[in-house]
Amino acid sequence: ASKRGGKMRCTWYAQALDRNREARLDLDNELRAALAKGEFRVNYQPLVDARTGAIVAVESLLRWEREDGSQIGPNIFIPVAEESGLINAIGLWVLRTACRDARDWGDLNLSVNISAAQLRNPEFPILVGQVLEETGFPPERLELEVTETCLVLDPVVVGRSLDVIRQFGVSISLDDFGTGYASIGFLRQFRFEKLKLDRSLVVDAQEDDGSRAMMISSISLARAMKMGVTAEGVETQCQADMVRAAGADQIQGWLYYRAMPPEQIVALKDKFGSTRSDRSKVA
Numbered sequence: 001a002s003k004r005g006g007k008m009r010c011t012w013y014a015q016a017l018d019r020n021r022e023a024r025l026d027l028d029n030e031l032r033a034a035l036a037k038g039e040f041r042v043n044y045q046p047l048v049d050a051r052t053g054a055i056v057a058v059e060s061l062l063r064w065e066r067e068d069g070s071q072i073g074p075n076i077f078i079p080v081a082e083e084s085g086l087i088n089a090i091g092l093w094v095l096r097t098a099c100r101d102a103r104d105w106g107d108l109n110l111s112v113n114i115s116a117a118q119l120r121n122p123e124f125p126i127l128v129g130q131v132l133e134e135t136g137f138p139p140e141r142l143e144l145e146v147t148e149t150c151l152v153l154d155p156v157v158v159g160r161s162l163d164v165i166r167q168f169g170v171s172i173s174l175d176d177f178g179t180g181y182a183s184i185g186f187l188r189q190f191r192f193e194k195l196k197l198d199r200s201l202v203v204d205a206q207e208d209d210g211s212r213a214m215m216i217s218s219i220s221l222a223r224a225m226k227m228g229v230t231a232e233g234v235e236t237q238c239q240a241d242m243v244r245a246a247g248a249d250q251i252q253g254w255l256y257y258r259a260m261p262p263e264q265i266v267a268l269k270d271k272f273g274s275t276r277s278d279r280s281k282v283a
C-alpha cells in the first residue's frame with residue numbers, strides 16, 4: 001500500500017476510535033442517569049449443592065432495565081462503568097441492595113461480584129463494614145467474588161483489603177477460574193475460600209480431553225487447598241454429572257435455575273424450604 005493509503009487508513013481509524021469514545025461517553029452518561037432514576041435491578045441465581053440439589057446460595061447479578069422496557073446485560077455496561085469509575089457507586093448500590101434483599105432468606109449464602117476498581121479503593125473494606133452494619137446482613141453468609149484482574153493491578157492494597165474483609169467473617173471467591181493466564185499463581189499469592197470454575201471450562205470439558213483434564217485437576221487442586229468449588233454455567237445433565245464426579249461441591253447453571261427477581265427467590269424458598277430442593281435433577 002502507498003504512504004497515502006496508510007495515512008488515509010490512520011485517519012479512518014482515528015475517526016472510528018473517536019466515535020467509539022463518544023459512544024462510551026454517551027453510555028456512561030446514560031448509566032449515571034440510570035442509577036439516579038433507579039433503572040438498575042438485582043437478580044439472583046441460585047447455586048445448588050452438587051449432591052442434594054438443595055439451594056445453598058444465590059449470586060447477585062446486575063440488570064439494567066431501560067424506560068423503553070429493554071434489558072441490557074452487565075457484560076455490555078460494566079466495562080464502561082469500570083473505565084469511568086462509576087462502578088464504585090453502582091457496585092456499592094448492588095452490595096447494599098443484595099444484602100437487604102437476602103437478609104431474610106434463611107441460611108442462604110449471598111455472593112456479590114466486586115470489580116477491580118472497587119477493590120483498589122483503599123476505603124472498600126470500610127464500605128463493606130458499613131453495608132453489613134446498616135443492613136444487618138450476617139457477614140458469615142456473604143461471599144465476595146473477585147477475578148484475576150482485581151488482583152494483578154494492585155496486589156498489595158487488594159491483599160490487605162481482602163484480609164480486613166475476611167476478619168469481618170466474609171469469605172472470598174475467585175471467579176471465572178480457568179479463563180485467565182496466571183490463575184495458579186494467584187492461588188499461591190492470595191487465599192480464597194472458594195473457586196468458581198468458569199463456564200467455558202465446563203463446556204469444553206464435555207468435548208475435549210485436555211479441557212476435561214484441566215477441569216478435573218483444577219477441582220482436585222482446589223480441594224487439596226481446602227477450598228470449596230462451584231462449577232458455573234452447567235446447562236446439561238452430562239456436565240452436572242461430570243463436575244460432580246470430579247468433586248465440585250456446588251453447581252450453578254441453567255440446568256437448575258436462571259437468575260430471577262428477588263420475589264421469585266422468596267417463592268422458591270416457600271416451595272422447597274431452604275434446605276430441600278428439586279431432587280429430580282440429581283442423579
Ligand code: C2E
Nearest residue numbers: 061062073074075094113114115233234235252253254255
Ligand atoms: P459471572 O460473575 O461469572 O456470573 C455468571 C454469569 O453466567 C451470569 O451472566 C449468569 O447469568 C451466567 N450463567 C449462569 N448460568 C449459566 C448457564 O447455565 N449458561 C450460560 N450460558 N450462562 C449462565 P450475567 O448475569 O450476564 O453476568 C455476566 C457478568 O457480569 C458476571 O459474570 C460478572 O462478571 C458481571 N456482573 C454481573 N453483575 C455484576 C455486579 O453487580 N458487579 C460487577 N462488578 N460485575 C457484575
Ligand code: MG
Nearest residue numbers: 059113145175
Ligand atoms: Mg460471579
Ligand code: MG
Nearest residue numbers: 175176196232
Ligand atoms: Mg463467573
Ligand code: MG
Nearest residue numbers: 176198199232
Ligand atoms: Mg463468568
